[in-house]
Amino acid sequence: SQQGEEDPQALSIQEGENATMNCSYKTSINNLQWYRQNSGRGLVHLILIRSNEREKHSGRLRVTLDTSKKSSSLLITASRAADTASYFCATLTSGNTGKLIFGQGTTLQVKP
Amino acid sequence: NAGVMQNPRHLVRRRGQEARLRCSPMKGHSHVYWYRQLPEEGLKFMVYLQKENIIDESGMPKERFSAEFPKEGPSILRIQQVVRGDSAAYFCASSPTMGLAETQYFGPGTRLLVL
Numbered sequence: 378s379q380q381g382e383e384d385p386q387a388l389s390i391q392e393g394e395n396a397t398m399n400c401s402y403k404t405s406i407n408n409l410q411w412y413r414q415n416s417g418r419g420l421v422h423l424i425l426i427r428s429n430e431r432e433k434h435s436g437r438l439r440v441t442l443d444t445s446k447k448s449s450s451l452l453i454t455a456s457r458a459a460d461t462a463s464y465f466c467a468t469l470t471s472g473n474t475g476k477l478i479f480g481q482g483t484t485l486q487v488k489p
Numbered sequence: 490n491a492g493v494m495q496n497p498r499h500l501v502r503r504r505g506q507e508a509r510l511r512c513s514p515m516k517g518h519s520h521v522y523w524y525r526q527l528p529e530e531g532l533k534f535m536v537y538l539q540k541e542n543i544i545d546e547s548g549m550p551k552e553r554f555s556a557e558f559p560k561e562g563p564s565i566l567r568i569q570q571v572v573r574g575d576s577a578a579y580f581c582a583s584s585p586t587m588g589l590a591e592t593q594y595f596g597p598g599t600r601l602l603v604l
Binding site for chain 1: 520522524530531532533534537544545547548580582584591592593594595596597598600
């Protein structure tokens with residue numbers, strides 16, 4: 378079964394609002410990463426958080442990790458129309474050979 | 490420093506033909522990963538290779554699919570006797586080493602359509 382599950386599956390907000398996406402996983406992890414994918418394009422790495430970290434910031438992005446609940450959240454503040462994309466969490470599990478296990482993704486639409 | 494290169498970007502094949510997808514990792518990267526993305530889904534791991542070695546092929550279908558990463562040249566994902574269900578986007582990623590905090594850098598993908 379899929380390691381990561383994200384919610385919501387789809388999110389539509391107005392420009393300037395904040396967007397929050399959540400990701401849950403099942404097994405122990407080494408790190409969790411968030412990627413963005415624009416329609417029909419490749420993936421862009423956004424941010425990586427290690428299992429011993431609880432929160433990380435990068436520009437307008439804020440990621441939290443709760444290993445006790447096996448969950449993470451991605452917050453995009455002051456959203457822009459250009460943030461419209463699909464967002465995926467991916468986990469690198471403990472003892473893993475390096476393969477990332479992706480969630481199903483959240484499709485974000487930011488209306489101008 | 491060029492990113493991960495994949496070609497072709499789009500590939501159309503008829504059922505029964507072979508598909509060859511190429512991936513050139515970023516300069517200095519010796520680890521290559523292949524993932525498949527079906528429409529409206531997340532990426533699914535297929536195979537992890539280092540130069541001349543397959544490290545983990547647990548996500549590869551047992552038949553018709555093979556991958557290599559030779560000493561010289563790009564990594565190749567080969568699909569023999571393609572079927573309609575092989576239609577998907579295939580992404581390659583690379584990393585300099587396989588470490589706990591290593592980021593994988595993704596290519597633009599090859600979109601395979603099987604008619």
